[in-house]
Amino acid sequence: MQLSFSPEDEKFRAEVAAWLQGNLNGEFEQLKFRGGPGDEHMFPEERLKWEQKLAEGGWTCVGWPKENGGRGCSIEQQVIFFEEYARAGAPGRVGHIGEGLAGPTIIAFGSEQQKQKYLPGIVSGTELWCQGYSEPSAGSDLANVKTKARFDEAKGKWIINGQKVWTSLAHESDYVFVIARTDPDSLAHKGLGFFLMKMDQPGIEVRGIEQITGTSEFNEVFFDDAECEADDIVGAPGEGWKVAMGLLGFERGVSTLGQQMQFQNELDEIIKLAKDNGAARDPVIRQRIADAHIGLKIMRYNSMRMLSGGDGGSLQKEALIYKLYWSTWHRDLGELAMDVLGPEAEMLESGPYQLTRLQSMYLFVRSDTIYGGTNEIQRNIIAERGLGMPKEPRVKL
Amino acid sequence: MDFSFTEEQQMIRDTAEAFLAEVSSSEAVRAAMVTEQGYDDAVWQRITSEMYWQAIHIPEEYGGMGLGYIELAAMLEQMGRYLLCSPFYATVCLASNALLVAGSEEQKAEYLTKICEGKLTATLAYTGANGQWDANAVELLASKEGEAYQLNGTLRYVPDGHTADLLIVAARTPGSEGEQGISLFAIPADTAGIDRQWSPTMDQTRKQAEIHFNQVSVADMALMGEEGNAWPELAKIIQLATVAVAAEQMGGAQQILDATVAYTKERVQFGRPVAGFQAVKHQAADMMLKAEVSRSAVYYAACVAEEALHGGDLADQLAEAASVAKAYCSDAYFQNTATAIQLHGGVGFTWEYDVHLYFKRAKSSEIFLGNGAYHREKVAQLILD
Numbered sequence: 001m002q003l004s005f006s007p008e009d010e011k012f013r014a015e016v017a018a019w020l021q022g023n024l025n026g027e028f029e030q031l032k033f034r035g036g037p038g039d040e041h042m043f044p045e046e047r048l049k050w051e052q053k054l055a056e057g058g059w060t061c062v063g064w065p066k067e068n069g070g071r072g073c074s075i076e077q078q079v080i081f082f083e084e085y086a087r088a089g090a091p092g093r094v095g096h097i098g099e100g101l102a103g104p105t106i107i108a109f110g111s112e113q114q115k116q117k118y119l120p121g122i123v124s125g126t127e128l129w130c131q132g133y134s135e136p137s138a139g140s141d142l143a144n145v146k147t148k149a150r151f152d153e154a155k156g157k158w159i160i161n162g163q164k165v166w167t168s169l170a171h172e173s174d175y176v177f178v179i180a181r182t183d184p185d186s187l188a189h190k191g192l193g194f195f196l197m198k199m200d201q202p203g204i205e206v207r208g209i210e211q212i213t214g215t216s217e218f219n220e221v222f223f224d225d226a227e228c229e230a231d232d233i234v235g236a237p238g239e240g241w242k243v244a245m246g247l248l249g250f251e252r253g254v255s256t257l258g259q260q261m262q263f264q265n266e267l268d269e270i271i272k273l274a275k276d277n278g279a280a281r282d283p284v285i286r287q288r289i290a291d292a293h294i295g296l297k298i299m300r301y302n303s304m305r306m307l308s309g310g311d312g313g314s315l316q317k318e319a320l321i322y323k324l325y326w327s328t329w330h331r332d333l334g335e336l337a338m339d340v341l342g343p344e345a346e347m348l349e350s351g352p353y354q355l356t357r358l359q360s361m362y363l364f365v366r367s368d369t370i371y372g373g374t375n376e377i378q379r380n381i382i383a384e385r386g387l388g389m390p391k392e393p394r395v396k397l
Numbered sequence: 398m399d400f401s402f403t404e405e406q407q408m409i410r411d412t413a414e415a416f417l418a419e420v421s422s423s424e425a426v427r428a429a430m431v432t433e434q435g436y437d438d439a440v441w442q443r444i445t446s447e448m449y450w451q452a453i454h455i456p457e458e459y460g461g462m463g464l465g466y467i468e469l470a471a472m473l474e475q476m477g478r479y480l481l482c483s484p485f486y487a488t489v490c491l492a493s494n495a496l497l498v499a500g501s502e503e504q505k506a507e508y509l510t511k512i513c514e515g516k517l518t519a520t521l522a523y524t525g526a527n528g529q530w531d532a533n534a535v536e537l538l539a540s541k542e543g544e545a546y547q548l549n550g551t552l553r554y555v556p557d558g559h560t561a562d563l564l565i566v567a568a569r570t571p572g573s574e575g576e577q578g579i580s581l582f583a584i585p586a587d588t589a590g591i592d593r594q595w596s597p598t599m600d601q602t603r604k605q606a607e608i609h610f611n612q613v614s615v616a617d618m619a620l621m622g623e624e625g626n627a628w629p630e631l632a633k634i635i636q637l638a639t640v641a642v643a644a645e646q647m648g649g650a651q652q653i654l655d656a657t658v659a660y661t662k663e664r665v666q667f668g669r670p671v672a673g674f675q676a677v678k679h680q681a682a683d684m685m686l687k688a689e690v691s692r693s694a695v696y697y698a699a700c701v702a703e704e705a706l707h708g709g710d711l712a713d714q715l716a717e718a719a720s721v722a723k724a725y726c727s728d729a730y731f732q733n734t735a736t737a738i739q740l741h742g743g744v745g746f747t748w749e750y751d752v753h754l755y756f757k758r759a760k761s762s763e764i765f766l767g768n769g770a771y772h773r774e775k776v777a778q779l780i781l782d
């Protein structure tokens with residue numbers, strides 16, 4: 001075990017910090033600490049511009065291989081990048097679904113042509129992506145998707161029909177990746193395809209869904225004879241599940257370290273509040289703040305274990321529990337924030353329903369334990385894969 | 398940065414596991430725990446002469462193996478898993494650390510060498526009867542009488558205090574308070590005026606003693622560090638010991654999870670193993686989360702402890718890392734063993750099954766050196782005051 005970073009890595013840290021300091025100002029000053037959870041609808045255009053500013057400096061897709069347009073950073077450097085990014089208060093990344101999910105999937109499973117067509121737009125911060133997985137009847141049971149894909153020989157294209165739901169940022173996205181049934185008679189995870197589709201077309205309609213925060217970050221997406229180019233299926237028809245599952249693996253990557261820095265910013269704000277309003281003298285609040293601090297510290301150590309590849313290449317149990325751990329921690333932080341605020345917790349930034357940053361956080365964290373696999377699903381997976389306990393029975397109705 | 402075991406560390410852990418599976422079986426633990434001494438001489442003999450564990454993190458100049466705290470933690474994890482009954486924790490994690498941190502060159506040369514040779518067991522005795530774990534715990538009085546010191550008072554909750562050959566004792570100058578006036582002494586346990594009594598405890602796998610000092614006269618050679626100014630050293634000794642308990646707790650939290658999962662896979666009700674019921678699976682999943690998170694906390698704290706002993710950038714994080722690990726692991730171990738009783742059903746409540754041994758060890762190790770709430774308050778002081 002070796003916890004410190006090498007001198008070269010520390011140099012890299014200084015480089016990242018200096019770039020951020022030199023660029024996160026002027027027109028971008030207002031973006032500091034914005035666009036995080038519960039705040040994702042804010043400043044979409046300015047944040048897109050910021051994405052392109054990052055790209056100019058070579059600071060998008062830092063973990064991607066160089067041949068795919070990335071910066072080819074080592075794990076350590078990626079950790080450092082995301083840490084410094086959050087430390088500087090740089091805004092939530094509008095491009096994160098492309099950089100974190102779509103891109104890595106295309107790199108791992110896509111054709112040469114798909115790489116040429118899609119990766120540059122992600123790297124340059126000009127093209128945004130959204131994730132079309134969930135459907136009204138396919139939530140936790142993702143394999144139950146009903147959206148259909150049929151190949152139209154005359155048009156030489158895939159024709160997609162069906163509905164997706166809870167699609168984050170669909171209203172701002174240029175592309176969507178969709179899992180849909182290529183074999184209409186298939187069941188569960190067999191007979192699925194993984195499609196890359198343009199959002200701006202007559203067959204796709206996006207309708208915003210108002211969230212608990214009163215804002216709209218996610219949407220319903222309707223596919224009515226929507227078209228997808230023949231070349232834009234990733235893997236073969238029928239292999240969609242494999243690709244989709246590979247992608248879920250990318251969801252808990254290095255960026256979690258950056259997420260933790262942002263958690264740290266939130267906790268710091270709560271600590272400052274508690275000191276200012278006297279809550280820091282309440283013994284129960286002291287326990288809870290300390291507990292949050294302890295939980296976040298260990299979250300970092302756990303990620304370091306995850307990123308170090310585990311012991312002897314065995315199943316990484318520390319990765320298996322990670323989603324359940326951080327989502328629960330973050331949810332509790334939201335409750336702590338309100339309890340530290342006391343009666344001020346109710347006071348809006350302004351009417352009619354402009355939430356403060358901590359109120360947004362408090363409300364938004366209720367979704368952390370739902371999206372990306374609910375806590376209950378996480379516990380099923382931990383018990384089954386981590387502990388070898390019997391699988392949930394599947395019932396045919 | 399690389400936060401995983403090296404091959405050598407892996408090997409140390411595996412060797413420890415294999416050895417303990419042999420010498421610290423349920424029968425062995427049960428046989429040792431009902432004795433007043435609390436351990437089997439033959440097992441301790443094998444540990445000190447065949448395995449050489451007592452020497453693991455002692456520098457080579459004192460006859461040690463010169464390895465680090467991470468290796469020590471890897472072994473403690475296994476000792477916690479197997480509820481090893483031995484004077485190892487008291488001798489190595491309390492007394493050897495105390496000597497390393499505060500001992501004079503002569504004291505180290507004499508005592509550490511004997512400990513490494515397996516000829517000496519030892520412990521740290523600093524707590525009076527007031528139930529505190531910080532500087533306020535020190536109640537024993539030390540008055541200077543010419544070239545010697547006279548020690549008077551009672552020490553309580555001393556691990557293996559009735560059997561240890563050497564006592565590292567904290568005492569305070571009469572009239573002093575808190576962190577002021579604290580001195581450390583290394584005193585052979587057979588010194589005149591020392592009366593030691595075993596205190597029978599609910600957790601029988603870890604022995605405690607009460608020690609009375611009645612006009613005990615010790616020469617100034619016994620003094621460790623500076624008279625009246627030893628709190629910083631004692632604090633560091635306690636922090637190192639705290640990391641060590643957390644490592645044992647983590648091992649226990651893992652072991653009770655494994656045992657519970659194995660049991661629920663065997664036990665059939667309603668025509669299927671109870672492990673298939675989601676209410677059972679989810680509780681087991683929570684146990685695994687606690688065991689893994691404990692592991693992350695302990696490995697990190699062990700890295701910090703290593704640097705605190707031998708130098709490094711992380712040295713000044715010891716107080717925090719120790720409290721972080723102890724707060725988390727204390728609660729995790731307790732909760733895992735409590736859940737284990739529930740998931741075992743009736744048999745979990747019997748003397749015959751081992752679950753209660755872990756449930757009781759979890760409580761005693763949670764209490765020792767401060768429980769979760771105590772360490773959270775310490776963290777709170779670091780970040781809020």
Ligand SMILES: Cc1cc2nc3c(=O)[nH]c(=O)nc-3n(C[C@H](O)[C@H](O)[C@H](O)COP(=O)(O)OP(=O)(O)OC[C@H]3O[C@@H](n4cnc5c(N)ncnc54)[C@H](O)[C@@H]3O)c2cc1C
Binds near residue numbers: 138
């Ligand atoms: C803010 C937010 C953003 C999202 N963004 C996207 C996105 O961009 N793209 C996308 O595709 N999806 C997105 N989702 C959808 C998300 O992935 C689903 O909400 C999630 O998978 C749960 O599905 P569901 O909502 O249908 O709940 P359900 O599956 O209906 O679950 C209802 C309850 O039943 C429990 N449950 C279900 N099955 C089991 C089981 N086997 N065992 C025990 N309990 C069970 C669940 O844990 C939950 O408590 C988003 C969701 C949210 C909240």
